[in-house]
Amino acid sequence: MLLKPYRETLALPKVISVLVVATLARIPIAAAAVVLTLHVKLDLNLDYVEAGLVGAAATIGGAFGAPVMGRLIDRRGLRPVLVLTTVAEVIYWLVAQALPYWALVPAAVVGGFLALPAFSVARQSIAALTPESHRLPAFALDSMTTELSFMAGPALGALVAASAGPRVAMLALGVGILLAGIGLWLLNPPIRADHEAPVSAGERVDRREWLKPRFVAVLAVTMAATVVLAGTDISVVAVLYAADEVHWIGLVMSLWALFSLIGGFAYGTVRRGLPALALLAPMALLTIPVGFGGSHWWLLAALLIPAGALCAPTITASSDAISRMIPAAARGEAMGLHNSALTVGVALGGPVAGLAIDTWGPKWGFVAVGAVGVLVALLVLPAELRRRRATSSESATVPELDPPVAPSPADAEQAAAAALHDAELSAARAEAESATTRR
Numbered sequence: 001m002l003l004k005p006y007r008e009t010l011a012l013p014k015v016i017s018v019l020v021v022a023t024l025a026r027i028p029i030a031a032a033a034v035v036l037t038l039h040v041k042l043d044l045n046l047d048y049v050e051a052g053l054v055g056a057a058a059t060i061g062g063a064f065g066a067p068v069m070g071r072l073i074d075r076r077g078l079r080p081v082l083v084l085t086t087v088a089e090v091i092y093w094l095v096a097q098a099l100p101y102w103a104l105v106p107a108a109v110v111g112g113f114l115a116l117p118a119f120s121v122a123r124q125s126i127a128a129l130t131p132e133s134h135r136l137p138a139f140a141l142d143s144m145t146t147e148l149s150f151m152a153g154p155a156l157g158a159l160v161a162a163s164a165g166p167r168v169a170m171l172a173l174g175v176g177i178l179l180a181g182i183g184l185w186l187l188n189p190p191i192r193a194d195h196e197a198p199v200s201a202g203e204r205v206d207r208r209e210w211l212k213p214r215f216v217a218v219l220a221v222t223m224a225a226t227v228v229l230a231g232t233d234i235s236v237v238a239v240l241y242a243a244d245e246v247h248w249i250g251l252v253m254s255l256w257a258l259f260s261l262i263g264g265f266a267y268g269t270v271r272r273g274l275p276a277l278a279l280l281a282p283m284a285l286l287t288i289p290v291g292f293g294g295s296h297w298w299l300l301a302a303l304l305i306p307a308g309a310l311c312a313p314t315i316t317a318s319s320d321a322i323s324r325m326i327p328a329a330a331r332g333e334a335m336g337l338h339n340s341a342l343t344v345g346v347a348l349g350g351p352v353a354g355l356a357i358d359t360w361g362p363k364w365g366f367v368a369v370g371a372v373g374v375l376v377a378l379l380v381l382p383a384e385l386r387r388r389r390a391t392s393s394e395s396a397t398v399p400e401l402d403p404p405v406a407p408s409p410a411d412a413e414q415a416a417a418a419a420l421h422d423a424e425l426s427a428a429r430a431e432a433e434s435a436t437t438r439r
Contacts, residue, residue, distance in 0.1 A: 005137040005269050015129055015138065018189045022122035023145040025184055028176030029118060030153025032058070035173060036108070038158070039166035044101050052350075057105045059347040061112025063340040069117045070124075070336025074329060077199045078121065078184075078191055086181025088114035093174030097167040116181055119146070119342075120335040125189035127323035127331060128196070139319040140268025143312040144261050151257050196328040203329040210326050210334065214387055217380045218325075221276045222318040222338060223345035224376035228284050229311055230349025231369025232256070232304075238353075238362035239295055248297035255301045256308045264312025276317040277377055277384050283310035284373025291363030315342075 010016055033055055040051035072081050092111035099107055122142055130138045161169040197203045236256070240249050267273070286307040293303040319338065326334040349369055356368035 002269050005134070006141065009130065009134045009137045009141065012129055012134065014187075014189065015126070017187055018122060018125050018129065019141055019145055021183045021187050021189075022118055022142070023149050025116070025118040025180035026146060026149035027153045027156065028173050028180060029116065030150045031157030031169075031176075032173060034154045035157040035161055035166060035169045038161045039097065039170060040101070040104075042161075043097075043166050044104075046101060050101060054101075054105055054108050056347060057108040058112035059343055061109040062115050062343050063112075063347075065113035065115060066117060066120060066339040066343070067333050067336035068113070070120055070332035070334070070339075073117070073121070073124070073191060073332035074199070079188060081117065082121075082181055082185045085114050085116045086178060086185070089116055089177045090174045090181075093170050093177065097170040116177055116184075117336065117339070118180060118184065120332070120339040121184065121189065121191070123319050123323070123338070124191050124331050124335045127335075128190045128193045128328070132324060135320050135323055136270070136273045136316070137268040139316045139323070140264050140312070142319065143316045144264045146315075147257055147261055147264070147312060151254070191332065192328050205327045205330040207330070210330050213383055215322070215325060215334070217383050218276060218318050218321050219337060219341040220376055220380055221280050222315070222341040223348075224373045225276075225280050225283065225311070225314045225318070226342050226345025227349040227352060228280075228287055228307075228369045228373045230346040231353035231365055231372075232287060232290075232307070232349075234350050234353040235291060235357065235362065235365030235369070236300065236304075238357045238365055239291055239300060240297060242362045243295035243297075245295070245297050252297055252301045252304070256304045259305050259308030260311035263309030264316060266309075267313035267316055273317055273320055274313075275384060276314055276321055277380055279310050279314040279317055280373055281377040283307050283314055284370045284377060286310070286370075287373065288367050288370035290370075291366040 036054050036058070037048070037051040040046050040054055041048065044050075069081055069085060072084075089111060092107060092114070096104060096107055096111065123139070126138045126142055127135065157169055157173070160172050192198055233253070236252055237249055240246060240252065284307075290300065290303045290307065293299055322334055322338050323331070352372060353365035353369050356364040
């Protein structure tokens, strides 16, 4: 019974293919930060400050580029954008390893801007492939596979850089991006559902129709969540380094990722999801006391369990909320903005935690990023409460005097198409379950 939502979701056409290809495509992207850092430190013989500036430049480029690429996907379709970004990023990695530092920084901005949109494309495709009843487990699977990519990517990048050198690792990233782009191009995952207008129809949606306070609130919650996650990374390293337990860092990080995977899996089985805000607030609050519970690795890992278990569910809830509130013709740009919020949060989390650690000590890194999360939750809470009151008022209002309005032919046609789409999905699920029973 617990696995039923996942079985039904994975039985939907192309869902497994999208998850597998997206997971593999994200691995070289996840390895980029550590490889760039090692290149600046070892090949260019510069400090971590300079390495951080290169990473910040790539982050800034990605934050601006993701919604632009998403908008191009909405307007031109997926494959042209995949060709553009794959070619551009492969050239970037081939050239970047030979550039002097003064040229590497602006090149990183361009490389980030034209980065392969593997993260947002996967979420956009999941929204197109799944009915709303299966979005939650589908996005939970996406969050869990993303976690796996970030567990494998940095480790592989560091391994190649340590054994063959950072420049070879950068060339390997170029090859990985090329394979990822080709894989996505061949798969060509759908970005619109069957009952939605195709890209070729040229449907346009004004930003004023969807870029509203509720959407901005979801982006703020998403960014705050990754501030907490990135800051926790730095704080774990600092606390264990100060306690002379550096050799346990890898294990604690792996356990923390495991807690997130378990939490994401459990969240995907619930019948009705929670608002992202309701998950961010306890995650941030539970992060604050982690550093004060002791500096032994096993105690630190135990204290990370409750906050870690809420990591993947928070990201899942934000993706699910955006997929439901954004019209299909603007879904690419909206998912691009969601990816930007994730990226900016990661970029801010490290410096926020680092400043607190340098000023007050390692344990205060958890306090700083947890406080940021709580503050954002408090700022967003009034808007969420107003929205809920408005929704309750609308549902409680029953019109009595106005006669029913007949649907227009276009609305009726769209409703029929949606009903046909849901019927086809139900038939596919039934066929898959029947095949499983026969086996």
